Amino acid sequence: MFVSYTWRPGVFERSSAKRYGPSEDRPLGDNFGYHAFRDKEQAEQDASWHGWFPAVIGSVAMWGEVIEHQYGWRSEYAAVRSIVEITGDISFRNKHWLLLELREKYRCTAGTEL
DSSP: OBOSSOOOTTOOOOOGGGTSOTTSOOOTTOOOOEEEESSHHHHHHHHHHTTTSOEEEEEEEEEEEEEEOSSEEEEEEEEEEEEEEEESSOOHHHHHHHHHHHHHHTTOBOOSOO
16 A cells, blocks of 8 residues: 555544545645555555655555455555565665564554565
8 A cells, every 4th residue: 555644553534535526626645545455566566666765565454435446445444454564775774673663653463464
């Protein structure tokens, strides 16, 4: 799943796609739903396309209005379930500590599978 903002732990925010009609102006950087890939390989491929920018790969729980697409889903609500890896240009040592910190912050598992 890719999102352009930082999730606040324990806060379940509704995606803004439900707050605006189809023809209304939306603020820049607004969240148009939570998007999740069907499998880890697709997430890794998309993360590598973003180059050196760090990306977190894991699994999420999705609910509310959920729409299935070719490569995954888009939902009204989502929450972090597991954090598997961090990609991008960051040292191995920093990745290890950041993974531990994020898993503790979001109170999620260290699962190896999505």
